[in-house]
Amino acid sequence: MPPARQPSASSTAPGLAQDLRAFSGKLRRRLRAQADAGDLTPSQTAALLRLESDGPATTSALARAEGMRPQSMGAVVSALAAGGLVTGTPDPADGRQTLLSLTDACREWLSLGRAARQDWLSRIIEDQLSPQEQAQLAAAMPLLRRLTRE
Numbered sequence: 001m002p003p004a005r006q007p008s009a010s011s012t013a014p015g016l017a018q019d020l021r022a023f024s025g026k027l028r029r030r031l032r033a034q035a036d037a038g039d040l041t042p043s044q045t046a047a048l049l050r051l052e053s054d055g056p057a058t059t060s061a062l063a064r065a066e067g068m069r070p071q072s073m074g075a076v077v078s079a080l081a082a083g084g085l086v087t088g089t090p091d092p093a094d095g096r097q098t099l100l101s102l103t104d105a106c107r108e109w110l111s112l113g114r115a116a117r118q119d120w121l122s123r124i125i126e127d128q129l130s131p132q133e134q135a136q137l138a139a140a141m142p143l144l145r146r147l148t149r150e
Helices: 013-034 042-054 059-066 070-082 104-128 131-148
Strands: 086-090 098-102
Touching (some): 042 059, 042 070, 042 086, 042 104, 059 070, 059 098, 098 104
Antiparallel strands (some): 086 098
16 A cells, blocks of 8 residues: 655745745735836835825825824935925825825836736737636635735
8 A cells, every 4th residue: 555645835824835935926026027126115105006006195195094104204204205206295184294196107117017927927928828728726725815814
């Protein structure tokens, strides 16, 4: 009688977690490479995405949302403003504060980057996966989404 097959590392929760983490890191790097991210730091990128999703905010509100000191976020915002990515207007509720928002050029740049990443991933899926494999990937998506629900 042949020896019992050991389950692969991927068939256990810790093994799946390791595989998913490694995969998501590789996918994130490949997606990042598909669109020009310029020389933005992770903090600058996070601030831009926060402004895009939540709308205008003060430097201190951004700092709180990102878990940073206001002085550190001030440096991030200064670099973004110098790059023409954010602009500030007086806060109508408190004229001493400045509300930061994305410039039109930044919105366009973000949109073009997303389109480039979407096009690349669509091409890879189409080129590398058979129609049956694409169906398997589609069937797995609800499970993957469940993992990210909070």
